[in-house]
Structures are given as C-alpha cells and as structure tokens.
Amino acid sequence: xxxxxxxxxxxxxxxxxxxxxxxxxxxxxxxxxxxxxxxxxxxxxxxxxxxxxxxxxxxxxxxxxxxxxxxxxxxxxxxxxxxxxxxxxxxxxxxxxxxxxxxxxxxxxxxxxxxxxxxxxxxxxxxxxxxxxxxxxxxxxxxxxxxxxxxxxxxxxxxxxxxxxxxxxxxxxxxxxxxxxxxxxxxxxxxxxxxxxxxxxxxxxxxxxxxxxxxxxxxxxxxxxxxxxxxxxxxxxxxxxxxxxxxxxxxxxxxxxxxxxxxxxxxxxxxxxxxxxxxxxxxxxxxxxxxxxxxxxxxxxxxxxxxxxxxxxxxxxxxxxxxxxxxxx
Numbered sequence: 556x557x558x559x560x561x562x563x564x565x566x567x568x569x570x571x572x573x574x575x576x577x578x579x580x581x582x583x584x585x586x587x588x589x590x591x592x593x594x595x596x597x598x599x600x601x602x603x604x605x606x607x608x609x610x611x612x613x614x615x616x617x618x619x620x621x622x623x624x625x626x627x628x629x630x631x632x633x634x635x636x637x638x639x640x641x642x643x644x645x646x647x648x649x650x651x652x653x654x655x656x657x658x659x660x661x662x663x664x665x666x667x668x669x670x671x672x673x674x675x676x677x678x679x680x681x682x683x684x685x686x687x688x689x690x691x692x693x694x695x696x697x698x699x700x701x702x703x704x705x706x707x708x709x710x711x712x713x714x715x716x717x718x719x720x721x722x723x724x725x726x727x728x729x730x731x732x733x734x735x736x737x738x739x740x741x742x743x744x745x746x747x748x749x750x751x752x753x754x755x756x757x758x759x760x761x762x763x764x765x766x767x768x769x770x771x772x773x774x775x776x777x778x779x780x781x782x783x784x785x786x787x788x789x790x791x792x793x794x795x796x797x798x799x800x801x802x803x804x805x806x807x808x809x810x811x812x813x814x815x816x817x818x819x820x821x822x823x824x825x826x827x828x829x830x831x832x833x834x835x836x837x838x839x840x841x842x843x844x845x846x847x848x849x850x851x852x853x854x855x856x857x858x859x860x861x862x863x864x865x866x867x868x869x870x871x872x873x874x875x876x877x878x879x880x881x882x883x884x
Contacts, residue, residue: 560647568653570652576648577647578712581638581644581666581704581707585638585666586701588697589698589844592631592840593840595627597833597836597837598624598627599624601690602624602628603622603623603624603627604629607682610629642666642667643667645662645666646667656710662703669696669700669703673696673697676689676692676693686766687755687765687768690750690753690754691750691753691754698847709855727798730796731793735793738789738790738854741782742786742846742847744782749843751775754770755768756772757831776827779823786816787817793809794810797809805853
C-alpha cells in the first residue's frame with residue numbers, strides 16, 4: 556500500500572546534507588527541551604497549568620490570572636510541538652534520500668515515539684502533582700529522546716561522509732572497547748543518581764509543599780560526585796589507550812568530552828556550595844545533556860572507526876563500508 560511518504564519519495568529526492576542538518580536540529584531541540592524543563596522546575600512553574608492536556612478544565616492556554624508561571628509551563632508544552640515538527644522534518648528528509656539508509660529512518664521514527672512518551676509522562680507529572688518519582692521519569696524520558704537524536708545524527712553524518720572515508724585505522728584495543736561501554740554505563744548511572752539527588756533535595760519540584768524522596772541528600776550527592784569522578788577516570792584512560800593512527804576523530808571527541816565533564820563537575824560543586832541557586836541548577840541541567848551527548852559521541856566515534864577495520868569478510872586492507880549500521884552496544 557502506498558503511503559504519502561512513499562508517494563512523495565517517488566517524485567522528489569534530497570541529498571545527504573539535508574538529513575544531516577535535520578538530524579542536528581533535532582539534537583539541539585532535544586537539548587532545549589531538557590533545559591526548558593529545568594526552567595519550569597526551578598521557577599516553580601510545574602503546576603502553572605494545573606491540568607493536562609489543556610491548561611485548565613476549560614481553556615487550552617493559560618489565563619491572565621495564572622501569571623508568569625502559566626506562561627512558562629505552557630511555553631514548555633508548546634516547545635514539544637516544535638520538537639515534533641523538527642522530528643517530522645528528519646523523517647521526511649530520511650525518507651526522501653536518493654539512497655535511503657534504514658538506520659536513519661528508524662532513528663527518526665524512534666524519536667517520534669519517544670516524543671509521544673515524553674508528552675504522556677509530562678501529563679502524568681501534572682496529574683500526580685509533581686511527584687519527584689514522576690519528575691525523575693520525565694527527565695530520563697527527555698534524555699532517552701536525546702539519545703535517539705544523537706544516534707540518528709551520527710548515522711546521518713556517515714551518510715554524507717562515507718564516500719570520503721580514509722584508509723582503515725589500526726586495530727582498536729579491546730580495552731578501548733570495554734572502556735567506551737563502561738563510559739556509557741557509568742554516565743547512565745550518573746544521570747539516574749542525579750535524579751535521586753534532585754528528588755531528595757531542595758529543588759525536587761515546585762515548592763517546599765512538593766514531597767521529596769526519602770533519601771539522604773548529602774549521601775546521594777556524594778555518590779553522584781564519585782560517579783562523575785569515575786567518568787573522568789574512564790575517559791582519561793580511554794584517551795591514553797586510544798591509538799594515534801586512524802583514531803584522530805575519536806581522540807578529539809574524547810578530549811572535548813573530558814572538558815565538558817570537568818566543566819559540569821565545577822558547576823555541580825558550585826551549586827552545592829551556594830545553596831542550589833536556580834541559574835546554576837539550570838546550567839547543570841544543560842551540562843548533563845551535553846555530557847551525555849558527548850559520551851554517546853565518544854562511543855559512536857569508536858564504533859564507526861572500528862567498523863572500517865579490515866576483516867576476513869571484507870578482504871585484507873579493504874575497509875568495511877557500513878558505518879551507517881552501527882549502533883550503541
């Protein structure tokens with residue numbers, strides 16, 4: 556059965572650069588949704604619109620009586636619509652490629668369904684009156700969206716760069732493969748523990764009336780800091796162990812990642828010592844999105860480089876030409 560997209564694909568086609576730009580835009584939008592969600596929380600606007608999907612029982616938009624809190628919360632809801640438009644752009648651009656790449660199209664559709672999931676979790680957050688557990692799930696759903704967007708962007712970049720790939724790199728040491736997986740795993744745990752620190756601390760929701768998780772905030776924050784230190788250690792080892800020949804891109808990505816983690820740690824330390832001021836909390840949320848993006852980029856860069864190594868199937872000295880089928884392991 557012919558669909559509107561298949562009908563359109565039969566008449567028009569787009570170059571690889573179009574899907575790369577669309578995918579990058581969706582990454583930026585996913586990071587923006589994390590930051591604006593943080594702004595809603597630290598400004599006490601989580602219940603600025605007390606109902607969902609409408610703002611009140613009778614109006615879609617906030618009323619004048621709701622003030623700035625209603626505007627902030629409703630603005631965050633509108634951003635979800637903008638995000639849907641960007642994801643739709645990725646789907647269309649991926650479908651209209653002269654040589655379609657299934658990994659890009661799958662990633663684009665995965666983003667669409669995660670946006671739907673995030674919207675539903677956001678609605679449940681309102682219905683549950685900002686339960687810190689649901690707030691944490693809402694943040695993690697936003698990071699899941701960012702994950703899908705970054706992976707899609709990685710595949711889209713390789714659609715454009717595949718023809719310009721250089722000679723196969725040197726063999727990737729097994730320790731580097733293990734370290735890149737560990738980097739992702741510890742970063743994921745860092746995000747989860749970060750939500751526990753938020754849920755048990757002063758900024759778990761709208762105000763002091765919002766219940767907190769029954770955890771020792773100082774202990775959770777200490778564990779969070781230790782995990783961040785572990786991330787720095789793993790990334791430092793990876794940078795040391797990576798071969799210089801054939802892995803320049805992966806080494807450069809790792810250096811940028813290390814810089815982002817150190818900066819994020821500095822912001823986290825400052826916010827803890829200064830009573831969690833709202834600007835620092837918002838900046839820390841932005842940093843968490845950038846650090847997670849960096850961890851994914853490091854792993855994907857290594858996976859892409861390793862996929863170009865010669866194998867028995869490809870023949871000695873012949874690079875594998877399927878970087879677009881790599882995925883996070």
